[in-house]
Amino acid sequence: MEGSGSGIYENHPYVPRDLKLPGFVPGFLSQSTILGVYGLSSLLVVLLTWLFSGRSPKKSKIDRWLMCWWAFTGLTHMILEGYFAFSPEFYKDKTACYLAEVCKGYSKGDSRYAARDAGVVAVEGLTAVLEGPACLLAVYAIAKGKSYSYILQFAISLGQLYGTAVYFITSYLEGDNFAASSFYYYAYYVAANASWVVIPTLISVRCWKKICAAVQVQGHKKNKTR
Amino acid sequence: MEGSGSGIYENHPYVPRDLKLPGFVPGFLSQSTILGVYGLSSLLVVLLTWLFSGRSPKKSKIDRWLMCWWAFTGLTHMILEGYFAFSPEFYKDKTACYLAEVCKGYSKGDSRYAARDAGVVAVEGLTAVLEGPACLLAVYAIAKGKSYSYILQFAISLGQLYGTAVYFITSYLEGDNFAASSFYYYAYYVAANASWVVIPTLISVRCWKKICAAVQVQGHKKNKTR
Numbered sequence: 001m002e003g004s005g006s007g008i009y010e011n012h013p014y015v016p017r018d019l020k021l022p023g024f025v026p027g028f029l030s031q032s033t034i035l036g037v038y039g040l041s042s043l044l045v046v047l048l049t050w051l052f053s054g055r056s057p058k059k060s061k062i063d064r065w066l067m068c069w070w071a072f073t074g075l076t077h078m079i080l081e082g083y084f085a086f087s088p089e090f091y092k093d094k095t096a097c098y099l100a101e102v103c104k105g106y107s108k109g110d111s112r113y114a115a116r117d118a119g120v121v122a123v124e125g126l127t128a129v130l131e132g133p134a135c136l137l138a139v140y141a142i143a144k145g146k147s148y149s150y151i152l153q154f155a156i157s158l159g160q161l162y163g164t165a166v167y168f169i170t171s172y173l174e175g176d177n178f179a180a181s182s183f184y185y186y187a188y189y190v191a192a193n194a195s196w197v198v199i200p201t202l203i204s205v206r207c208w209k210k211i212c213a214a215v216q217v218q219g220h221k222k223n224k225t226r
Numbered sequence: 227m228e229g230s231g232s233g234i235y236e237n238h239p240y241v242p243r244d245l246k247l248p249g250f251v252p253g254f255l256s257q258s259t260i261l262g263v264y265g266l267s268s269l270l271v272v273l274l275t276w277l278f279s280g281r282s283p284k285k286s287k288i289d290r291w292l293m294c295w296w297a298f299t300g301l302t303h304m305i306l307e308g309y310f311a312f313s314p315e316f317y318k319d320k321t322a323c324y325l326a327e328v329c330k331g332y333s334k335g336d337s338r339y340a341a342r343d344a345g346v347v348a349v350e351g352l353t354a355v356l357e358g359p360a361c362l363l364a365v366y367a368i369a370k371g372k373s374y375s376y377i378l379q380f381a382i383s384l385g386q387l388y389g390t391a392v393y394f395i396t397s398y399l400e401g402d403n404f405a406a407s408s409f410y411y412y413a414y415y416v417a418a419n420a421s422w423v424v425i426p427t428l429i430s431v432r433c434w435k436k437i438c439a440a441v442q443v444q445g446h447k448k449n450k451t452r
Contacts, residue, residue, distance in 0.1 A: 119345035122395035126388070147442040151434055154377070155384055162352070162388045169348035208377055211437050214444040216373040221443065 012091070014111035015180050021091055021114055027104040028096035034105050037098060038080075045071050049139065056143060066153070067139045069199060073160075074135025082128035088116055108180040109188020112171070119170040123163040131159050150214075154207035157200035164196050238317070240337035241406050247317055247340055253330040254322035260331050263324060264306075271297050275365065282369060292379070293365050295425060299386075300361025308354035314342055334406040335414020338397070345396040349389040357385050376440075380433035383426035390422050 010017055012024045027034075049071040053064040083099040084090065091107070091114045093100035107114040134156050141149040171178060171189075179185035236243055238250045253260075275297040279290040309325040310316065317333070317340045319326035333340040360382050367375040397404060397415075405411035 116399075118396040118399040119348065119392070121399055122345065122392045125395065126391055145445075147438040147445065148434070150441060151377075151380065151437045154381075158381055158384050159388060162385060165352055166345070166348045166392055169351060170344040173342075173344040173347055208374070211377045211441070212373040214440040215376060215437070217444045217447065218440040219371075219373065221447075 012114070013180055014107055014114055014178075016111070016177060019111055019115055023089075023092040024114075025092055025094050027101050029098070029101045029105075031105060034098075034101055038102065042072050042076075045075055053143065058145075059142075063142050066203070067142050069203075070135045070138040070142070070153075070156075073196075073199075074132050074139070077127050077135060078132035081124045082132060084113065085121060085125040085128045090114075106188055106192075109178075109184040109192070110171070111178045111180070112174075117170070117174075119166060123166050126159070127163050131156050131163075134159075150207040150210045153203055154211070157204040157207070160196050160200040161204065164193060164200075167193070238340070239406050240333055240340055240404075242337070242403055245337055245341055249315075249318040250340075251318055251320050253327050255324070255327045255331075257331060260324075260327055264328065268298050268302075271301055279369065284371075285368075289368050292429070293368050295429075296361045296364040296368070296379075296382075299422075299425075300358050300365070303353050303358035303361060307350045308358060310339065311347060311351040311354045316340075332414055332418075335404075335410040335418070336397070337404045337406070338400075343396070343400075345392060349392050352385070353389050357382050357389075360385075376433040376436045379429055380437070383430040383433070386422050386426040387430065390419055390426075393419070 010019075012019070012021050013026075014021070046068045049068045050064060053059055053067045059067075080099065080102055084103050087100065087103070090100040090103045093104075103113055110120070112120045134152065138149070138153050138156060140146075141152055146152075179189055236245075238245070238247050239252075240247070272294045275294045276290060279285055279293045285293075306325065306328055310329050313326065313329070316326040316329040319330075329339055336346075338346045360378065364375070364379050364382060366372075367378055372378075405415055
């Protein structure tokens with residue numbers, strides 16, 4: 001192998017420093033550009049969903065916010081995480097492709113992305129392929145007041161929580177030394193993932209309560225008609 | 227390191243053959259003893275749960291079978307998988323401890339157990355610590371007709387499905403070469419795990435339908451009282 005054994009492969013900003021990434025091409029876009037595009041696109045998605053959800057006057061504010069969340073997280077799963085899961089060589093990208101730049105950037109918080117850690121790829125693949133489309137279905141289910149709305153939101157939230165748990169636990173088991181600096185550790189690895197712990201937890205609890213209440217009402221009704 | 231680089235570490239029955247397991251001690255119990263003890267204990271658990279569930283005359287047969295499944299799978303998660311998750315050195319066990327023998331045996335179907343693959347340990351840890359006790363709670367919830375019975379069963383089944391998916395996908399991504407022979411591949415890796423795909427799928431579908439029906443009934447009731 002060309003250059004194997006020399007320091008040639010360490011020409012990347014990731015930790016651990018001995019990670020081998022033959023053919024690595026540094027990112028072209030600045031951190032603020034990458035985050036700015038993601039932030040503005042997300043804001044646009046949330047705004048459009050909020051306006052769209054307002055067309056149906058019966059929707060409560062919490063339902064409208066939930067539709068915004070599902071649209072935002074669904075598109076993040078399908079586009080960002082979908083690109084990552086099926087692009088094993090993103091770190092060689094020379095075209096300044098935005099999605100490759102996101103992956104190159106995020107790998108500073110967790111180099112397992114560039115290293116194609118099997119646990120990370122498995123979780124991201126499941127998230128992109130199953131949870132992504134399910135999130136968009138949740139937007140539709142809330143909009144139309146479908147009876148499967150709560151159980152669907154509960155299922156996706158639980159999947160997000162399970163995936164995030166596997167993500168953090170595997171990192172811990174593998175030594176928790178994958179961030180390029182404390183800044184990237186806390187900003188990318190911890191803070192960026194925290195939303196996918198806090199929000200799915202809140203939604204799961206809400207759906208659990210709503211479903212228990214519905215089952216209880218049905219139980220009372222059955223007892224009355226006996 | 228003593229003996230490193232020589233063939234000394236390959237004194238184990240697992241594949242890949244170059245897997246390093248310093249201090250490995252071969253199993254003491256035969257395959258039929260290990261499987262026989264597991265089979266008989268499981269049968270005993272199922273029988274006791276069946277008898278116990280029969281004391282409440284209102285329970286349907288399907289609820290009684292579900293209680294048996296939750297008791298069996300819960301104890302498997304807590305005892306077998308719990309031992310594995312927190313015993314990183316089981317392959318060095320010299321005491322013929324039954325649980326270590328199970329892990330040594332199962333590693334013939336998937337050597338990642340002996341190798342402490344982070345994905346496998348993370349999934350088994352979550353299964354043992356969260357899902358195991360939740361399964362026993364499900365037995366209680368069905369017995370007492372609790373309103374959270376369906377959503378709890380749905381949550382555990384989804385966790386089992388997610389865990390099994392991560393388990394199979396990580397193996398595929400890592401080369402799917404962890405079984406000592408075709409027999410162990412199909413009997414241990416495929417067949418033994420198949421129950422945790424088929425049964426949780428059936429339970430999830432059942433709970434989904436029950437919950438949707440309850441939510442729908444509640445929706446109609448709300449509309450009527452308006």
